[in-house]
Amino acid sequence: MSSQASSTGQSAPELAIEMSQIEKWYGAFQVLHGVDLTVEAGERIVICGPSGSGKSTLIRCINQLEAIQKGSIKVNGVVLDKTPKTVPLDIGMVFQQFNLFPHMTVLENCILGPVKALGVSKEKATQTAREFLERVRIPEQADKYPAQLSGGQQQRVAIARALCMKPRIMLFDEPTSALDPEMVKEVLDTMIDLAQDGMTMICVTHEMGFARAVADRVIFMDHGQIVEENAPELFFGNPQHERTKNFLGQIS
Amino acid sequence: MIREFGPNEVIYITLAIRYTILLSLIAFAGGAVGGLMVALMRVSQNKYRRWIAMAFIRVFQGTPLLMQLFLAYFGMAILGFPIDPWTAASVALILHAAAFLGEIWRGCIEAVPTGQHEAARVVGLGYVNRMRHVVLPQAFRIAVGPTTGFLVQLIKATSLASIIGFTELTRAGQIISNATFQPFAVISLVAVLYFILCWPLSKLAANLEHKFNQATTR
Numbered sequence: 363m364s365s366q367a368s369s370t371g372q373s374a375p376e377l378a379i380e381m382s383q384i385e386k387w388y389g390a391f392q393v394l395h396g397v398d399l400t401v402e403a404g405e406r407i408v409i410c411g412p413s414g415s416g417k418s419t420l421i422r423c424i425n426q427l428e429a430i431q432k433g434s435i436k437v438n439g440v441v442l443d444k445t446p447k448t449v450p451l452d453i454g455m456v457f458q459q460f461n462l463f464p465h466m467t468v469l470e471n472c473i474l475g476p477v478k479a480l481g482v483s484k485e486k487a488t489q490t491a492r493e494f495l496e497r498v499r500i501p502e503q504a505d506k507y508p509a510q511l512s513g514g515q516q517q518r519v520a521i522a523r524a525l526c527m528k529p530r531i532m533l534f535d536e537p538t539s540a541l542d543p544e545m546v547k548e549v550l551d552t553m554i555d556l557a558q559d560g561m562t563m564i565c566v567t568h569e570m571g572f573a574r575a576v577a578d579r580v581i582f583m584d585h586g587q588i589v590e591e592n593a594p595e596l597f598f599g600n601p602q603h604e605r606t607k608n609f610l611g612q613i614s
Numbered sequence: 615m616i617r618e619f620g621p622n623e624v625i626y627i628t629l630a631i632r633y634t635i636l637l638s639l640i641a642f643a644g645g646a647v648g649g650l651m652v653a654l655m656r657v658s659q660n661k662y663r664r665w666i667a668m669a670f671i672r673v674f675q676g677t678p679l680l681m682q683l684f685l686a687y688f689g690m691a692i693l694g695f696p697i698d699p700w701t702a703a704s705v706a707l708i709l710h711a712a713a714f715l716g717e718i719w720r721g722c723i724e725a726v727p728t729g730q731h732e733a734a735r736v737v738g739l740g741y742v743n744r745m746r747h748v749v750l751p752q753a754f755r756i757a758v759g760p761t762t763g764f765l766v767q768l769i770k771a772t773s774l775a776s777i778i779g780f781t782e783l784t785r786a787g788q789i790i791s792n793a794t795f796q797p798f799a800v801i802s803l804v805a806v807l808y809f810i811l812c813w814p815l816s817k818l819a820a821n822l823e824h825k826f827n828q829a830t831t832r
């Protein structure tokens with residue numbers, strides 16, 4: 363169990379995500395082997411682990427980009443359908459490769475979902491989008507196309523685009539891995555800002571500085587299983603498993 | 615009596631180009647509507663839709679256009695529904711264009727990265743909105759070059775309609791050639807007219823391709 367930073371001292375905390383005994387195959391290849399993960403509302407989780415260990419798959423199951431074969435997932439108390447047609451609207455996602463819509467301006471990228479999926483008026487959506495672009499500190503880029511922006515700027519637009527849907531949970535899949543080193547910080551700062559605002563966040567990342575700064579819990583995955591999880595001080599200071607130690611030795 | 619190959623004959627042939635253009639436009643417009651349906655069926659989640667589209671493409675890509683024209687024209691007559699060369703040529707060319715454009719556009723739709731579909735899904739877009747606002751606009755850009763290229767092929771393919779008595783550029787040339795016994799001069803003129811029609815389009819296709827390549831790798 364994790365030690366919670368929030369000191370409300372109330373009864374049961376509100377659960378954002380409850381995954382139990384998740385099993386997932388790609389054809390004959392099993393990627394996830396009975397993973398359990400519970401995330402409280404407002405909690406910040408960092409997931410790390412070697413390439414191919416199933417980190418992306420795990421978080422993609424949470425918003426139903428991938429279907430699971432066994433187990434169950436609850437998001438904000440609602441059980442997800444096993445054969446998904448749509449993704450849950452209260453989960454935002456940021457991808458490693460940004461995945462901005464290249465034929466739309468930054469502003470159009472941000473308002474597409476709110477207007478088409480949430481039925482927000484174009485004026486209202488535009489206003490919200492400008493607020494979030496301000497928040498990620500690129501309001502002046504609103505009318506540019508993604509290809510005209512740097513990688514760091516594109517990723518911040520992607521974060522703003524996700525926030526425009528007013529999600530309660532944000533998923534990040536290696537958001538800084540495709541960036542040039544000098545742009546990593548601007549994206550991490552945006553994420554730290556978001557974390558301080560109380561957003562429930564699950565971040566797959568190898569940025570250990572980020573994990574130390576904002577994570578309530580760090581999870582280490584290997585071979586489709588959660589090997590170890592702990593508060594960052596303990597996770598980094600006193601890793602329990604051999605595989606965790608090896609991994610931390612490799613990336614630091 | 616042998617006719618001269620004079621100015622009147624040149625004008626007669628040149629004016630016949632309007633039927634070539636008109637038939638090309640009909641085939642292209644109809645083929646575009648059909649091709650979009652075929653392409654969307656080919657990338658559908660529903661396997662029966664995929665199979666139907668696949669079968670359609672197999673049949674129309676796997677048989678010569680000439681046979682399709684024959685079947686449309688003579689076949690319908692034998693079945694007791696005689697149709698005029700205009701209708702027969704239009705129907706056959708539309709189906710031909712639908713099959714080819716469907717397959718070209720399927721490739722263009724599939725060339726849009728899966729990350730785009732996923733990004734559209736996570737901002738809540740369902741299949742129709744995803745296709746309409748995210749995938750098809752990007753596929754369209756990729757498609758402009760190859761589509762213009764296919765239009766050039768289609769214009770040349772309309773010459774086959776001469777076989778069922780449709781008087782377009784090629785058949786006008788045949789008529790004059792038979793009357794004047796000057797096949798070389800006549801066919802040369804016909805070839806030049808096709809070239810004048812097709813060359814600017816080929817050039818346009820190349821330019822557009824270049825332009826969109828630049829726009830996406832800016």
Ligand SMILES: Nc1ncnc2c1ncn2[C@@H]1O[C@H](COP(=O)(O)OP(=O)(O)O)[C@@H](O)[C@H]1O
Binds near residue numbers: 420
């Ligand atoms: N669409 C897919 N089809 C088949 N195998 C896949 C697919 N996606 C991922 N995998 C495999 O599943 C495993 C876990 O992948 P992934 O979740 O992307 O790992 P990570 O994000 O930790 O690097 C890898 O072995 C990968 O090759």
Ligand SMILES: [Mg+2]
Binds near residue numbers: 418419535536
């Ligand atoms: Mg990954």
